[in-house]
Amino acid sequence: MNKRSDLTARNFxxxxxxxxxxxxxxxxxxxxxxxxxxxxxxxxxxxxxxxxVRMQLELLKPEMQQQELGIESTIVIFGSARIVPRDTAERLVADATSAGNPTALAIANRHLVMSRYYEEARRFAEIVTTRSRSMTTPLYVVTGGGPGIMEAGNRGAFEVGGKSIGLNIVLPHEQAPNPYITPELCFQFHYFGLRKMHFLMRSIGLVCFPGGFGTLDEMFEVMTLMQTGKCRRRPILLFGKEFWTKLINFDWLVETGMISELDLQLFKFVETAEEAWDILDAEYGFSLHENEKGGASADI
Known part of the structure; x- marks a missing residue:
């Protein structure tokens, strides 16, 4: 009998x-x-x-699980749940063409145009996962856990044998988690605020693909926190300059004094997965043998 175990045995x-x-x-x-x-x-x-108490539990459960799995640094991918893969879009175009339905064809063609963002998100996640795998502090992709761009991010990591995180949210119209999230890193939230907090707690970069209200909400909250100094600055990359500049007139915000010209430095436009990775590499020196600038964010 190991008597030493008595020294650390539970008293209750x-x-x-x-x-x-x-x-x-x-x-x-x-x-x-x-x-x-x-x-x-x-x-x-x-x-x-x-x-x-429930809010505290939603803070602690994902935090403790990620700590136990040694996850320190993440790359967050935001974007629309409505953007489909290219093969799905091509099938929609073929079906609409066969049916001779001009309205359906117009919608399908729009899906086909936007599908490039699904493929870029998928490829970007592959790059993040494969190129950081040998780093002292590997990077893990985080998404909102749903379909569309979120699925693409988790899928890219999954297809190269990597782990990725999904932060799903309970919605009135049920949103099931996509099938590519690592099971032990698939979380479900009731509170939007705590979910958004977890997006930022370990992030060293945030990548925003085209999206709607949800994507804008997440993106502007991050920008606001950085603009006001509530959290440390880290790269914010907006995929698709044409989309974002049509959606938001950043220059007009500067011209009217609603933001300063320096605030435009909070983000950069990118078009490809490689370009996004290169910006992150330049910021953190991933290609160096010792990644001195990396590490987890503990500012939230």
């Missing part, structure tokens, strides 16, 4: 042990009973007054 049963052996008494096993252990009582944990 763990919560897991207690929960495993807690069997309600016959008179107190009904739904109205308050006899259940508080931490095993779902009805209790879901009470409105317990919101602060």
């Amino acid at each position: 049963p763990s919560a897991q042990q207690e929960a495993g052996k807690a069997v309600p008494q016959t008179n107190y096993d009904g739904p109205e009973s308050a006899y259940r252990l508080a931490f095993t009582d779902t009805d209790f944990l879901l009470r409105q007054e317990l919101r602060p």
Whole structure:
């Protein structure tokens, strides 16, 4: 018998042990009973007054899991859930053409044009995963865990044998996680705010592909935090200059005094996965033997 183990043995049963052996008494096993252990009582944990506890749990669960898996630095990919892969878009065009439906064909052609961003996101994730694999601090792709650009990011990492993270959110219209996320790194959130916080906690760069309200919300929150000095600056790369400059007149914001000209340095436009990687490499020196500038962000 190893006597030394007595020095570090638990003095009390763990919560897991207690929960495993807690069997309600016959008179107190009904739904109205308050006899259940508080931490095993779902009805209790879901009470409105317990919101602060639930928020803390959403902060801790992804944080502790990533710590245990040694994940320190991430690259975040934002973008639309509605952008489809090229082969899907080509099939939509073929179907619409065969049906002789001009409206469907116009929509399908639009999908085909935008599908290039799916392919770039997929290729960018491949590059991040393969080129950082041998680094002292590997980089992991993080997405919102859904379809479209998010799927492309997780898929790119998956197809080269890498791990990637998905931060899914419960929505009124159910959004299932895409099938390419590493299972032990696939998280589900109730609170948008905590989800967005986790996007930033380990990120060393953020890549924004074309998207709608959700993408804009995520992108502008990051820009605001950096502009106001609430978190350290890191590269923000906007894929597709034509899309972003048509959507947002950044020059007009400067001209009207709504932002300063220096704020335009918060982001850079890129067109290809290689260009995006080169900017990150120049910022952090990934190609050097010792990555002195890398590491996790602990500013949130």
